[in-house]
Amino acid sequence: MSAFGGFRGIAFLTDYGLEDAFVAVCHGALLGIAPRARVVDISHLVAPQDVRRGAHLLASAAPYLTPMVFLAVVDPGVGSERRAVALRAGESVFVGPDNGLMMEAADRLGGVAKAVVLDRPELFRHPVSATFHGRDVFAPIAARLFIGTPLTDVGSTVDAGSLRRLQPPVSRRGEDWVDAEVVHVDRFGNLVIHAGADDLKALAVERGGRVRVGEVVAVVGRQFASVASGEVVLYLDSDDLLSIAVNQGRADEILHLGVGDVVRVTACASPG
Amino acid sequence: MSAFGGFRGIAFLTDYGLEDAFVAVCHGALLGIAPRARVVDISHLVAPQDVRRGAHLLASAAPYLTPMVFLAVVDPGVGSERRAVALRAGESVFVGPDNGLMMEAADRLGGVAKAVVLDRPELFRHPVSATFHGRDVFAPIAARLFIGTPLTDVGSTVDAGSLRRLQPPVSRRGEDWVDAEVVHVDRFGNLVIHAGADDLKALAVERGGRVRVGEVVAVVGRQFASVASGEVVLYLDSDDLLSIAVNQGRADEILHLGVGDVVRVTACASPG
Amino acid sequence: MSAFGGFRGIAFLTDYGLEDAFVAVCHGALLGIAPRARVVDISHLVAPQDVRRGAHLLASAAPYLTPMVFLAVVDPGVGSERRAVALRAGESVFVGPDNGLMMEAADRLGGVAKAVVLDRPELFRHPVSATFHGRDVFAPIAARLFIGTPLTDVGSTVDAGSLRRLQPPVSRRGEDWVDAEVVHVDRFGNLVIHAGADDLKALAVERGGRVRVGEVVAVVGRQFASVASGEVVLYLDSDDLLSIAVNQGRADEILHLGVGDVVRVTACASPG
Numbered sequence: 001m002s003a004f005g006g007f008r009g010i011a012f013l014t015d016y017g018l019e020d021a022f023v024a025v026c027h028g029a030l031l032g033i034a035p036r037a038r039v040v041d042i043s044h045l046v047a048p049q050d051v052r053r054g055a056h057l058l059a060s061a062a063p064y065l066t067p068m069v070f071l072a073v074v075d076p077g078v079g080s081e082r083r084a085v086a087l088r089a090g091e092s093v094f095v096g097p098d099n100g101l102m103m104e105a106a107d108r109l110g111g112v113a114k115a116v117v118l119d120r121p122e123l124f125r126h127p128v129s130a131t132f133h134g135r136d137v138f139a140p141i142a143a144r145l146f147i148g149t150p151l152t153d154v155g156s157t158v159d160a161g162s163l164r165r166l167q168p169p170v171s172r173r174g175e176d177w178v179d180a181e182v183v184h185v186d187r188f189g190n191l192v193i194h195a196g197a198d199d200l201k202a203l204a205v206e207r208g209g210r211v212r213v214g215e216v217v218a219v220v221g222r223q224f225a226s227v228a229s230g231e232v233v234l235y236l237d238s239d240d241l242l243s244i245a246v247n248q249g250r251a252d253e254i255l256h257l258g259v260g261d262v263v264r265v266t267a268c269a270s271p272g
Numbered sequence: 273m274s275a276f277g278g279f280r281g282i283a284f285l286t287d288y289g290l291e292d293a294f295v296a297v298c299h300g301a302l303l304g305i306a307p308r309a310r311v312v313d314i315s316h317l318v319a320p321q322d323v324r325r326g327a328h329l330l331a332s333a334a335p336y337l338t339p340m341v342f343l344a345v346v347d348p349g350v351g352s353e354r355r356a357v358a359l360r361a362g363e364s365v366f367v368g369p370d371n372g373l374m375m376e377a378a379d380r381l382g383g384v385a386k387a388v389v390l391d392r393p394e395l396f397r398h399p400v401s402a403t404f405h406g407r408d409v410f411a412p413i414a415a416r417l418f419i420g421t422p423l424t425d426v427g428s429t430v431d432a433g434s435l436r437r438l439q440p441p442v443s444r445r446g447e448d449w450v451d452a453e454v455v456h457v458d459r460f461g462n463l464v465i466h467a468g469a470d471d472l473k474a475l476a477v478e479r480g481g482r483v484r485v486g487e488v489v490a491v492v493g494r495q496f497a498s499v500a501s502g503e504v505v506l507y508l509d510s511d512d513l514l515s516i517a518v519n520q521g522r523a524d525e526i527l528h529l530g531v532g533d534v535v536r537v538t539a540c541a542s543p544g
Numbered sequence: 545m546s547a548f549g550g551f552r553g554i555a556f557l558t559d560y561g562l563e564d565a566f567v568a569v570c571h572g573a574l575l576g577i578a579p580r581a582r583v584v585d586i587s588h589l590v591a592p593q594d595v596r597r598g599a600h601l602l603a604s605a606a607p608y609l610t611p612m613v614f615l616a617v618v619d620p621g622v623g624s625e626r627r628a629v630a631l632r633a634g635e636s637v638f639v640g641p642d643n644g645l646m647m648e649a650a651d652r653l654g655g656v657a658k659a660v661v662l663d664r665p666e667l668f669r670h671p672v673s674a675t676f677h678g679r680d681v682f683a684p685i686a687a688r689l690f691i692g693t694p695l696t697d698v699g700s701t702v703d704a705g706s707l708r709r710l711q712p713p714v715s716r717r718g719e720d721w722v723d724a725e726v727v728h729v730d731r732f733g734n735l736v737i738h739a740g741a742d743d744l745k746a747l748a749v750e751r752g753g754r755v756r757v758g759e760v761v762a763v764v765g766r767q768f769a770s771v772a773s774g775e776v777v778l779y780l781d782s783d784d785l786l787s788i789a790v791n792q793g794r795a796d797e798i799l800h801l802g803v804g805d806v807v808r809v810t811a812c813a814s815p816g
Binding site for chain 3: 280281283290310312313314315316317329330332333336337456458459460494495498507509510
Binding site for chain 1: 287288289290291292293295296297299300301303304307320321350351401402403404407408
């Protein structure tokens, strides 16, 4: 895995947006060291400095891209004392700030097997800007890892337990209810909540049965086309998370919910 | 064409947007099978579930990208009984839902020469999500076609006549008028209508002459810089469709027209 | 540099947007001639026809991507008499309209060493559209330069002094003040002004000292995290230009400034 050719490419996630040249500048920094690397842009439209959203996106993409070098930069603490790190999980490596951004993805690939703090400035691009570590610190290290530099050559080993983690989203379960935090609203207005197949099972509602989701009644279905137009459906999404959709409508608007809100899902005996 | 190397790459069109990881996940699904394929993103900003817009975009891009594997997913019927298909047209193949999305593009490459329904689940990614056939059904098949799997090995042949088609846009012609549907409004506010060089000829207006477009008068020109600032111009666009523009202005706003509207173009004897 | 393999790829900047197929069509035009070229998209979200913004973006990206073939198309004069040109600067070449778009970038790579006007229509794609020279003129030439065609084979040499230049942004300096034009507002609301390290030095304010920026007081810092939340900071950005940011806020909104505005920065004796 650490040999050249072991990774499919470098997968790149930031909050840099697509209107500036920041992303292209980092591509340049990567190509200067790893001229043959494929670069896959995961997304650069993470809301500015929204580490939680970046972490969720990276985790949802990583299992389908591995083995990869993941370069992830959502970094409100750039220039402060937050550490710059690289870590290995499964057959992939991750490079970015130590602010929790990469941990959920690493967990999905089997957990952090090894972590280093990027303390070898001779590997950085100089002068190192105070505000653009994507270009000067993280991209050069990601490119070096891609071309085969071992993880332990780009920094000093640190205890994986010392890496910062985000507060996990709310997810609680009672006898006939689940409380779960909305972790994402997708482009179609579908709400992804921090609950999974186990939680659905615990509610003991068959497919086609009904649950109360906040103040509305939803059908448990396979997906949004399982219900009539305008009806609400609760289903396991393509990422194995419970999602709430409205067939031919926007669930976020109809349920008045957004990221960070907690919604209660309750089994219904009778259809509301 | 079916041999490895016969296609330039895999060209990818969806309504997935750029804020989520859906596109990157599909890139991962492609690279897992076809690690050396070039992937060209046509656009992922088709309005959600707007099959007609996707079809128009795909058709406008295909002639310039062929020979390609085209992977196109705008799929409001995902999870319902709509068929998943692959088809050959000219030197390219197309993979996507059988909802009309790919037919206009196939027509522009010479029409459907062969079509198969994707009925070999052993070629899909498992478990197959109910909502994300781009990742689990279409991308794996597109990747296999790219690496040289023959079309007839990915599914059972079906009659090309059985493939679904979209209702064609309105396009009617009288003695001195053309009625044509607006099929696209581009980023600059230019209106593209479903009429071409023949229709312009039928109006018998020379370049520099005038036509009535809805309620305004337009000059027939080579392009938008043919007229004074604020004037309306009717011209053949880079795709050989009649377009309406306002020099240094937005035609959509000035003419109050959008996609799906039908506009009448009439020859003018005198300049309005 | 003119031999195949001398460039890292083709870097592509336009105002075409990401909702249409224009960008993909140009990728197709490039690949038809240079099937193995890496194409790096710098940005396609330059505001329509905003040559000045395109020039600034291209200049900010070029030093990190060189040696490249730069294909740049922000071209309000397409179809008029503006010239189409290619030029060499440093180890890179640039292809685009002669409207000033490429000059700031060329200057950053050491200035124009040679320039040609694209007057060999046999190298274009035919028929040449009146409105889409990106596809028909510029992309084919960029692809040819990438595969090794010498610059002097794609057109006739012209005097570099004859190339059009944009009006430079305002930048004036007095005894204890600097007037500088806002040249960019980035995604985070940070204001980039046309002044640099020399101007800051001339103000003779130490790091941690205070300056007046328009009507507010700012701290001179290393970057936006140098100050308390809500405070204004003046710093040298990653591109060596003076920038104005508000920690955890948007400087553009708080200072009511946008691109083209001129702001006065004055040394403060006492913290206002």
